[in-house]
Amino acid sequence: IALISMSPAKLLLTGYVSYMLIGxxxxxxxxxxxxxxxxxxxxxxxxxxVSTTGLVSVDPGGSFTLFGEIVIILxxxxxxxxxxxxxxxxxxxxxxxxxxxxxxxTKHAFNLPEHIRPGHFVVWVVxxxxxxxxxxxxxxxxxxxxxxxxxxxWLAIFHSISAFCTAGFSLFSTSFEGYAGHAGINIVISxxxxxxxxxxLIVVDTWRTLTAQRRWLGFSSKVIVRMTLLFLIVGTAxxxxxxxxxxxxxxxxxxxxxxFQTMTATTTVGFNTMPIGAMSLAAxxxxxxxxxxxxxxxxxxxxxxxxxxxxxxxxxxxxLKGRDEIRYLKRRVPLDRLQLAASSLAFYLxxxxxxxxxxxxxxxxxxxxxxxxxxxxxxxxxxxxxxxTGDLSPLGKLIIIxxxxxxxxxxxxxGIAIASHDESRExxxxxxxxx
Amino acid sequence: IALISMSPAKLLLTGYVSYMLIGxxxxxxxxxxxxxxxxxxxxxxxxxxVSTTGLVSVDPGGSFTLFGEIVIILxxxxxxxxxxxxxxxxxxxxxxxxxxxxxxxTKHAFNLPEHIRPGHFVVWVVxxxxxxxxxxxxxxxxxxxxxxxxxxxWLAIFHSISAFCTAGFSLFSTSFEGYAGHAGINIVISxxxxxxxxxxLIVVDTWRTLTAQRRWLGFSSKVIVRMTLLFLIVGTAxxxxxxxxxxxxxxxxxxxxxxFQTMTATTTVGFNTMPIGAMSLAAxxxxxxxxxxxxxxxxxxxxxxxxxxxxxxxxxxxxLKGRDEIRYLKRRVPLDRLQLAASSLAFYLxxxxxxxxxxxxxxxxxxxxxxxxxxxxxxxxxxxxxxxTGDLSPLGKLIIIxxxxxxxxxxxxxGIAIASHDESRExxxxxxxxx
Ligand SMILES: [K+]
Ligand SMILES: [K+]
Numbered sequence: 001i002a003l004i005s006m007s008p009a010k011l012l013l014t015g016y017v018s019y020m021l022i023g024x025x026x027x028x029x030x031x032x033x034x035x036x037x038x039x040x041x042x043x044x045x046x047x048x049x050v051s052t053t054g055l056v057s058v059d060p061g062g063s064f065t066l067f068g069e070i071v072i073i074l075x076x077x078x079x080x081x082x083x084x085x086x087x088x089x090x091x092x093x094x095x096x097x098x099x100x101x102x103x104x105x106t107k108h109a110f111n112l113p114e115h116i117r118p119g120h121f122v123v124w125v126v127x128x129x130x131x132x133x134x135x136x137x138x139x140x141x142x143x144x145x146x147x148x149x150x151x152x153x154w155l156a157i158f159h160s161i162s163a164f165c166t167a168g169f170s171l172f173s174t175s176f177e178g179y180a181g182h183a184g185i186n187i188v189i190s191x192x193x194x195x196x197x198x199x200x201l202i203v204v205d206t207w208r209t210l211t212a213q214r215r216w217l218g219f220s221s222k223v224i225v226r227m228t229l230l231f232l233i234v235g236t237a238x239x240x241x242x243x244x245x246x247x248x249x250x251x252x253x254x255x256x257x258x259x260f261q262t263m264t265a266t267t268t269v270g271f272n273t274m275p276i277g278a279m280s281l282a283a284x285x286x287x288x289x290x291x292x293x294x295x296x297x298x299x300x301x302x303x304x305x306x307x308x309x310x311x312x313x314x315x316x317x318x319x320l321k322g323r324d325e326i327r328y329l330k331r332r333v334p335l336d337r338l339q340l341a342a343s344s345l346a347f348y349l350x351x352x353x354x355x356x357x358x359x360x361x362x363x364x365x366x367x368x369x370x371x372x373x374x375x376x377x378x379x380x381x382x383x384x385x386x387x388x389t390g391d392l393s394p395l396g397k398l399i400i401i402x403x404x405x406x407x408x409x410x411x412x413x414x415g416i417a418i419a420s421h422d423e424s425r426e427x428x429x430x431x432x433x434x435x
Numbered sequence: 436i437a438l439i440s441m442s443p444a445k446l447l448l449t450g451y452v453s454y455m456l457i458g459x460x461x462x463x464x465x466x467x468x469x470x471x472x473x474x475x476x477x478x479x480x481x482x483x484x485v486s487t488t489g490l491v492s493v494d495p496g497g498s499f500t501l502f503g504e505i506v507i508i509l510x511x512x513x514x515x516x517x518x519x520x521x522x523x524x525x526x527x528x529x530x531x532x533x534x535x536x537x538x539x540x541t542k543h544a545f546n547l548p549e550h551i552r553p554g555h556f557v558v559w560v561v562x563x564x565x566x567x568x569x570x571x572x573x574x575x576x577x578x579x580x581x582x583x584x585x586x587x588x589w590l591a592i593f594h595s596i597s598a599f600c601t602a603g604f605s606l607f608s609t610s611f612e613g614y615a616g617h618a619g620i621n622i623v624i625s626x627x628x629x630x631x632x633x634x635x636l637i638v639v640d641t642w643r644t645l646t647a648q649r650r651w652l653g654f655s656s657k658v659i660v661r662m663t664l665l666f667l668i669v670g671t672a673x674x675x676x677x678x679x680x681x682x683x684x685x686x687x688x689x690x691x692x693x694x695f696q697t698m699t700a701t702t703t704v705g706f707n708t709m710p711i712g713a714m715s716l717a718a719x720x721x722x723x724x725x726x727x728x729x730x731x732x733x734x735x736x737x738x739x740x741x742x743x744x745x746x747x748x749x750x751x752x753x754x755l756k757g758r759d760e761i762r763y764l765k766r767r768v769p770l771d772r773l774q775l776a777a778s779s780l781a782f783y784l785x786x787x788x789x790x791x792x793x794x795x796x797x798x799x800x801x802x803x804x805x806x807x808x809x810x811x812x813x814x815x816x817x818x819x820x821x822x823x824t825g826d827l828s829p830l831g832k833l834i835i836i837x838x839x840x841x842x843x844x845x846x847x848x849x850g851i852a853i854a855s856h857d858e859s860r861e862x863x864x865x866x867x868x869x870x
Contacts, residue, residue: 242796281795281803289788312781319778319847320854326774335770339761342777343754345784346747353724360716361677368716368804412754419755 009416013409016079019050020405023075032068040394047401049075051408052300054168054270054383055374057390057397061171066154072169073161079408080165080196080300081129128203129164136160136192143184163192166301168270168383176260180273181253189271190263197267198228199299219331220307224296227306228266235262235290243283245274265290268301270383277370277386284369291380292348302381302407304348308341315342344412351411352379355399362395363388378403379411444851448844451514454485455840458510467503475829482836484510486843487735489603489705489818490809492825492832496606501589507604508596514843515600515631515735516564563638564599571595571627578619598627601736603705603818611695615708616688624706625698632702633663634734654766655742659731662741663701670697670725678718680709700725703736705818712805712821719804726815727783737816737842739783743776750777779847786846787814790834797830798823813838814846 023046026032028039037045037058044057045064049072060072140156149155155171162169172178179185195203205221239246240258249257260273265287279287294303314328315338326333355375363371370386377384378400392400406414458481461467463474472480472493479492480499484507495507575591584590590606597604607613614620630638640656674681675693684692695708700722714722729738749763750773761768790810798806805821812819813835827835841849 281806282792284803285788285792285795312777315774316778316781316785316850319774320782320850322851338777339750339754342747342773342780343751345781346751346777347755349780350751353720357717357720360720368719368802368807371716372803415751415755416757 009409009413012413013405013417016050016405016409019075019078020047023047023050023071026071027064027068032064032071034065034068035063037063040397044397044401045072046075047404048383049073049167049169050079051302051381051404052076052079052165052167053302053378053381053404053407054162054170055378055385055389055400055404056169056383057392059173060169061173069154069158069171073158076165076167076169077161080161080167081125124203132192132195133157133160133164136164136188139188140185143182143188147179147182159189160192163189163269163271164196164300166193166196166267166269166295166299166381168264168268170271174275175271176273177275180257180260183252183256186256186260186273189269190260193263193267193269193271194228194232197269197295197299197301198224199296202296220297223307223310223328227310228296231266231290231293231306232259232262235266235286238262238286239283242286243280245278245280262286262290264384265382266293266295268295268303268380268382270377270381272384276373276384279386281369284373287373287384288376291376291382291384294380294382302379304341304344304411307337308344311337311341312345314338340412347415348379348411351403351406351415352376355379355403359396359399362393362399363391374400375403379407381407444844444848447848448840448852451485451840451844454510454513455482458482458485458506461506462499462503464502467499467506469500469503470498472498475832479832479836480507481510482839483818484508484602484604485514486737486816486839487511487514487600487602488737488813488816488839488842489597489605490813490820490824490835490839491604491818492827494608495604496608504589504593504606508593511600511602511604512596515596515602516560559638567627567630568592568595568599571599571623574623575620578617578623582614582617594624595627598624598704598706599631599735601628601631601702601704601730601734601816603699603703605706609710610706611708612710615692615695618687618691621691621695621708624704625695628698628702628704628706629663629667632704632730632734632736633659634731637731655732658742658745658763662745663731666701666725666728666741667694667697670701670721673697673721674718677721678715680713680715697721697725699819700817701728701730703730703738703815703817705812705816707819711808711819714821716804719808722808722819723811726811726817726819729815729817737814739776739779739846742772743779746772746776747780749773775847782850783814783846786838786841786850787811790814790838794831794834797828797834809835810838814842816842 020043024039024043027037027042027046041057041063044055045060047053048055060069064072137153137156137160140160141153144155145152158169158171161167168175170176176185176189202221202224236255236259239261240254241247243258243261246254246257246261257274260271261276263269264271268291276287292304293309294305295301296306310328311326311333314326314333317328318326326335326338352375356371359366359371359375360368366388370388373384373386374388374392376382381404389400409417455478459474459478462472462477462481476492476498479490480495482488483490495504499507572588572591572595575595576588579590580587593604593606596602603610605611611620611624637656637659671690671694674696675689676682678693678696681689681692681696692709695706696711698704699706703726711722727739728744729740730736731741745763746761746768749761749768752758752763753761761770761773787810791806794801794806794810795803801823805823808819808821809823809827811817816839824835844852
């Protein structure tokens with residue numbers, strides 16, 4: 001009864017928090033732990049998994065048993081697909097249709113246009129996810145086996161799911177740094193991450209176009225594909241030229257490393273093949289830019305989203321050129337999209353600033369850019385780190401847990417959910433004061 | 436003839452650049468220099484003075500002669516009042532009224548409402564400025580004399596103008612660090628800076644209210660006064676509690692130092708009584724926040740402006756609470772104000788990000804937060820520094836020169852001025868492509 005009266009934003013947040021708590025309990029069981037993991041670290045890993053961030057306060061490969069690893073990958077899968085997708089699917093299978101409230105929540109979480117039927121959407125999402133992850137795992141398996149990894153099949157399944165859900169959890173203690181020069185693994189992981197980050201809408205849209213049906217999302221798809229390609233190309237070029245640790249590599253490895261590090265930031269997957277803590281400050285600026293914007297809506301990635309960025313680009317260009325309406329790619333950007341984009345950016349800055357302020361107090365020894373990187377990585381559910389995560393104080397870990405949750409639910413949705421407010425009473429009060 | 440066809444934004448930028456070039460020539464004369472000053476440093480100082488920033492690549496007190504110092508303070512006065520105010524005043528005295536184009540430029544620079552007559556405004560501004568600066572100088576003179584300063588009168592005049600124009604240029608090599616515990620000097624400098632930063636509109640509005648005339652700007656004044664007080668109180672409290680170098684002082688000096696350092700950031704005056712380079716990272720976050728928002732419109736200060744911040748606060752709160760219209764202090768915020776505020780913020784971030792990226796390449800040894808501080812200080816025409824200014828490479832100095840100019844003209848006006856664009860042709864093209 002209380003659930004029915006909840007706003008979609010509160011419902012979403014409650015759902016994610018429920019998954020985190022279930023994960024926390026399961027990862028706290030002795031059967032899940034290879035070495036003792038503190039309750040706070042278990043909560044941190046559960047939150048990181050459900051939010052598909054991939055920041056780790058303890059090494060997952062070395063700290064958890066196979067049971068623990070299965071719990072982690074199921075949390076990632078649940079978080080990546082979205083709890084409402086799975087829930088909706090189960091409901092759909094039983095009842096044959098989606099209840100109204102759940103349908104609203106699904107639309108809210110994925111930013112769906114009004115005329116899409118959530119039932120169909122959920123089926124497509126799940127089928128598409130399973131197919132992509134299976135192909136990914138089958139492609140990774142022989143490569144891990146050939147590289148002499150002991151549990152090649154499990155590694156292939158785990159990393160395929162972790163990549164497609166843009167979670168970036170790795171069972172290797174140094175992520176993919178051991179495979180920095182392995183083109184095959186780089187390409188498969190990148191393909192899975194980009195597919196996950198671009199979102200299901202692109203695939204649906206492409207399929208509908210190919211089968212000559214009416215396209216729902218021509219313009220959104222165009223923006224998403226264009227932005228994704230732009231960021232990948234510009235980012236790779238910048239890192240290729242600017243970053244000394246990548247400069248020093250032979251040409252093919254250099255291109256591979258520049259591309260993979262760009263890909264990992266813009267898709268918010270968070271795997272890495274080069275040590276991030278050793279990057280130059282100019283390279284960090286590129287990472288900040290890519291991680292703040294993040295991935296695309298209706299995908300598994302985080303950040304402010306490429307479509308919000310496009311709306312802001314349209315806003316600034318239109319203002320600078322003195323246009324009356326805001327346009328992007330010759331199309332008028334609706335006012336409510338602009339409001340959402342501008343509010344997200346402003347609220348993002350406030351949240352990031354407050355988090356950094358408090359982290360500088362709780363982590364007195366940490367460098368400025370290292371803390372800033374951790375905050376932006378958590379808020380964008382990226383999971384890249386300059387190496388501070390394991391050394392955070394308990395309060396610091398709690399701050400990052402809140403940021404990962406906010407990043408997954410969506411910065412603005414998080415704000416809406418925690419802004420408990422009786423609107424009708426406020427409205428009345430206003431009228432009195434204005435009169 | 437070319438001037439008449441220019442947009443107000445281009446005219447403003449051209450005006451400021453003209454003043455910089457005149458200042459550059461004058462400061463390059465041997466008669467202005469006590470010790471040899473390089474052409475780049477002379478340009479840097481001239482730009483810093485006209486933009487009322489106060490960043491200095493060489494120590495003004497030790498590098499220039501009295502003639503040079505007079506040039507600097509005249510550049511500050513010209514920049515602070517705005518070149519169009521002085522120009523308009525001169526024209527007004529001769530012709531008895533303001534030409535249309537000049538009037539539009541004045542309104543553009545000061546963000547004035549449409550129904551204010553620029554002629555009257557300019558007279559008030561100049562009279563008010565001279566009165567405030569005279570009172571300030573008369574108050575500082577005996578205090579400097581009592582402290583045993585050799586040129587007490589000149590020091591009083593120079594620092595009074597520098598404070599009221601929120602320029603922050605000081606003839607003391609360590610700004611006001613030598614007077615950190617001197618309550619009288621702290622209070623006079625703070626009063627001048629706050630008056631300059633709040634803007635003439637507040638004074639005009641207060642005067643009209645007192646004389647029972649119709650108030651033009653009731654709401655803007657309310658926002659400006661409220662924001663200024665809020666930032667001063669919250670900032671002082673935060674620095675009082677959080678900053679170790681201020682914590683360590685005895686109670687009265689501690690309060691004075693916390694207040695003065697907050698005041699200097701929020702008014703963008705840029706004097707300091709404590710070494711900024713030794714501040715903790717948490718204190719830096721407060722400085723970043725205050726310097727990015729900056730002072731109030733129609734004042735002498737820089738930054739995104741308190742009224743833009745209020746509009747953004749209204750935007751975020753209204754979005755989070757699901758309101759249909761954007762309100763602040765129970766008042767509807769007009770859409771064009773919101774568009775300006777959101778565009779300014781987004782463009783500010785892009786410009787700051789690009790500047791930091793290039794500075795990390797030109798200044799390889801510099802720390803992240805030190806470069807970030809310099810960029811935000813220049814863009815907000817604050818002039819506080821963690822001590823890198825004098826050590827910048829020639830390219831680094833040029834980047835800061837561009838940022839100070841952008842900060843003074845206004846970030847968005849700067850963007851409009853450099854976005855040379857034939858709008859009508861673009862419109863035609865659009866229609867073709869959309870059809
Ligand atoms: K991730
Ligand atoms: K200043």
